Amino acid sequence: MEIARAALRDLPSVDAVLNSATAAALLERFGRSASTEAIRTVLAETRIALKSRMLPPPTVEQVATLALSRLADGDRTALRPLFNLTGTVLHTNLGRAVLAEVAIEAAVAAMRDPVALEFDLATGRRGERDDHVRDLLCALTGAEDATVVNNNAAAVLLSLNTLAAGREAIVSRGELIEIGGAFRMPDIMSRAGAKLVEVGTTNRTHPKDYKSAINEATGVILKVHTSNYRVLGFTSDVGGAELARISADRNVPLMNDLGSGTIVDLSRYGLKKEPTVREAVAEGADVVTFSGDKLLGGPQAGFIVGKRAIIDAINRNPMKRALRVDKIRLAAIEATLKLYRDPDRLAERLPTLRLLARPRSEIEDQARRLSPAVQQSVGRGFTVTICECESQIGSGALPLDTIPSAGLRITSNTGGIALERLAAALRGLRRPVIGRLEDGAIVLDLRCLTDETEFLSVLNALDSDPSAQFQNGQPSR
Numbered sequence: 359m360e361i362a363r364a365a366l367r368d369l370p371s372v373d374a375v376l377n378s379a380t381a382a383a384l385l386e387r388f389g390r391s392a393s394t395e396a397i398r399t400v401l402a403e404t405r406i407a408l409k410s411r412m413l414p415p416p417t418v419e420q421v422a423t424l425a426l427s428r429l430a431d432g433d434r435t436a437l438r439p440l441f442n443l444t445g446t447v448l449h450t451n452l453g454r455a456v457l458a459e460v461a462i463e464a465a466v467a468a469m470r471d472p473v474a475l476e477f478d479l480a481t482g483r484r485g486e487r488d489d490h491v492r493d494l495l496c497a498l499t500g501a502e503d504a505t506v507v508n509n510n511a512a513a514v515l516l517s518l519n520t521l522a523a524g525r526e527a528i529v530s531r532g533e534l535i536e537i538g539g540a541f542r543m544p545d546i547m548s549r550a551g552a553k554l555v556e557v558g559t560t561n562r563t564h565p566k567d568y569k570s571a572i573n574e575a576t577g578v579i580l581k582v583h584t585s586n587y588r589v590l591g592f593t594s595d596v597g598g599a600e601l602a603r604i605s606a607d608r609n610v611p612l613m614n615d616l617g618s619g620t621i622v623d624l625s626r627y628g629l630k631k632e633p634t635v636r637e638a639v640a641e642g643a644d645v646v647t648f649s650g651d652k653l654l655g656g657p658q659a660g661f662i663v664g665k666r667a668i669i670d671a672i673n674r675n676p677m678k679r680a681l682r683v684d685k686i687r688l689a690a691i692e693a694t695l696k697l698y699r700d701p702d703r704l705a706e707r708l709p710t711l712r713l714l715a716r717p718r719s720e721i722e723d724q725a726r727r728l729s730p731a732v733q734q735s736v737g738r739g740f741t742v743t744i745c746e747c748e749s750q751i752g753s754g755a756l757p758l759d760t761i762p763s764a765g766l767r768i769t770s771n772t773g774g775i776a777l778e779r780l781a782a783a784l785r786g787l788r789r790p791v792i793g794r795l796e797d798g799a800i801v802l803d804l805r806c807l808t809d810e811t812e813f814l815s816v817l818n819a820l821d822s823d824p825s826a827q828f829q830n831g832q833p834s835r
């Protein structure tokens with residue numbers, strides 16, 4: 359008790375801590391008011407700890423360090439960069455595509471200064487924000503005209519509203535998809551003001567189903583790329599080219615929602631082929647919609663390409679204004695699309711493609727290189743082994759076609775709770791490491807690991823976390 363009382367008496371004052379060397383850094387970074395507040399809190403917590411345990415009083419430097427780590431923790435944004443080692447390259451919950459360097463530079467430059475967003479530098483008159491990407495999109499897809507909105511859900515909503523508000527939209531039952539979150543085709547249709555007319559059955563839809571559904575009230579025939587599932591077995595659907603013939607015959611526009619929609623033939627890079635936007639346009643669709651941040655590898659955006667008269671009508675729709683993209687993303691989109699003009703160097707420059715195209719052998723070498731250091735960091739309570747695994751493209755693209763990959767499999771030598779604690783510790787790192795929990799192991803698929811040095815330096819903190827010594831403000835020694 360004597361010692362405890364002495365320790366309490368010797369507890370440094372707020373002013374003394376504020377005058378310490380470490381406090382200078384604290385004040386510089388967080389200002390006087392937040393720093394003083396944090397020091398007070400640390401001192402109050404320490405006082406409580408000293409009453410119940412026999413401990414020496416902390417030094418001014420220790421209190422200042424605790425206050426600093428407290429504020430730094432609170433200051434960390436959850437949007438900080440992380441390591442996506444889930445094996446899903448385009449992970450919707452982790453922000454999908456990471457951008458190419460040129461796109462990042464373009465976005466940063468557009469953020470910093472005014473740009474000619476809706477201003478024609480040649481004539482000095484008002485311009486249109488679509489002008490920056492229209493020609494590129496047309497050249498890359500073969501479409502007559504193009505526009506861009508917030509995301510593909512917006513592209514679908516806007517196109518349907520323009521073509522079929524107060525009218526009927528015909529869709530195959532096999533294509534009434536739900537895509538993560540709250541995107542369900544029937545709901546989007548009703549919000550677009552279109553009346554859904556389902557044709558065919560879940561597994562089979564025939565040309566005659568479409569033909570007999572068309573009437574004077576039909577606004578659009580909608581084809582949806584069933585990107586996130588596949589119906590197997592006794593199936594048939596009506597292809598884009600045949601649907602285009604039916605729609606042209608009856609003078610009803612055909613809209614094709616491609617979802618991922620790639621601009622290049624992915625088989626060129628060793629991946630399975632997805633329908634390209636150019637093919638959908640060439641088949642005769644009047645409107646094609648696709649995402650900017652899926653296989654295309656750009657920022658979040660939704661592209662609408664197609665016949666000029668329809669794109670004109672879409673641009674006149676007042677809803678367009680509510681769905682438009684800002685200068686930052688437009689700059690990044692333009693830079694990303696320009697990369698597609700040189701397909702030979704695309705895989706080098708576009709991270710999405712580069713990551714998807716990495717062969718297993720290369721990733722396996724990386725796993726072998728990293729394994730000893732990772733074992734060291736996680737400690738003797740765990741066993742790290744090199745494993746083969748399967749990556750996914752993600753965002754609904756080619757859901758059944760996985761890509762051979764490799765990684766590290768971490769198992770606990772003491773049980774599941776330790777494993778979950780480790781997963782939580784990995785998520786709590788300065789740069790969080792996100793793997794996947796699978797069959798009683800944490801699997802780190804290394805396909806998307808590009809910065810090994812940073813990865814190792816971040817993992818180092820697992821066993822040397824400075825704030826761990828003073829959990830809850832209680833000095834442990």
Ligand SMILES: *Cc1c(COP(=O)(O)O)cnc(C)c1O
Nearest residue numbers: 509510511585616617618649754
């Ligand atoms: C992903 C997807 C959408 C939604 O696109 P977002 O860019 O996420 O808004 C719509 N339709 C299909 C077929 C999709 O795959």
